[in-house]
Amino acid sequence: MNIGQVKIAEDSDFGLLKQLVDDNSNWKLEYNNKDGATKVWTKMTVNSNFKMVKVHTVFPNVSPNTMFDVLHDPEYRKEWDEHMISSIEIGYLNPNNDIGYYALSCPSPVKNRDFVLQRSWLDFGTEKLIFNHSVDHKSYPPKKGYIRGDSLLTGFVIRPLERGCFLGYITQTDPKGKLPSWLINKLTQKFAPKVVKKLEKAAEGYEIWKRSQCNPQYKPWIYPEQTLLSKRCVPSYTASCLSLNREDVDE
Numbered sequence: 593m594n595i596g597q598v599k600i601a602e603d604s605d606f607g608l609l610k611q612l613v614d615d616n617s618n619w620k621l622e623y624n625n626k627d628g629a630t631k632v633w634t635k636m637t638v639n640s641n642f643k644m645v646k647v648h649t650v651f652p653n654v655s656p657n658t659m660f661d662v663l664h665d666p667e668y669r670k671e672w673d674e675h676m677i678s679s680i681e682i683g684y685l686n687p688n689n690d691i692g693y694y695a696l697s698c699p700s701p702v703k704n705r706d707f708v709l710q711r712s713w714l715d716f717g718t719e720k721l722i723f724n725h726s727v728d729h730k731s732y733p734p735k736k737g738y739i740r741g742d743s744l745l746t747g748f749v750i751r752p753l754e755r756g757c758f759l760g761y762i763t764q765t766d767p768k769g770k771l772p773s774w775l776i777n778k779l780t781q782k783f784a785p786k787v788v789k790k791l792e793k794a795a796e797g798y799e800i801w802k803r804s805q806c807n808p809q810y811k812p813w814i815y816p817e818q819t820l821l822s823k824r825c826v827p828s829y830t831a832s833c834l835s836l837n838r839e840d841v842d843e
Contacts, residue, residue, distance in 0.1 A: 601712035723747030
């Protein structure tokens, strides 16, 4: 999907994500830990100066279902993502596509970033797929104190193993502002292994945390009927719901 494009994700969109995760042709291996459990690749694409980064890793103590829940659950993200300032559910397009707002802190003197994202997901049983890309929403325009970044594509492929799960992670993000692309590319590939390590630790604590919540069965990403309790942003009125007026803000 293109930046700013709002539509229900199709099989071809999920197929592209799987292809990017599984095909290592034209990717450069940047990191391979001692036991080979985590690998990081990068590659340049024609549509951006920012590299696409890919991670393969194995979480031996995390089930595919738990990993799927951790990547979705906005309340739990508050527990493990120390950079998150705000995460707001704007509305659902359908039970497998939603639009949300996410703001994160950056170290001084870099300005904080925020994003408006369409997220799409499918559970095929043998594998679970999630991806997002940047869109616009008239109720969440760029605001003072933040630079509106663009997610060209961020996605996850989760597959069961005899013990635990495999996680394939793809990301290509333009943080906007005045940060040079070479610096962002270097930092992204350096911190990617740390991100998945933090994700593994978060996933190992999720089930205990979820059972302690008031409504541990609330998982609208699994139970479509629960999305009826949330706001809607249906395709029939995306023209009025969304604004394609995008503005950049300097660092």
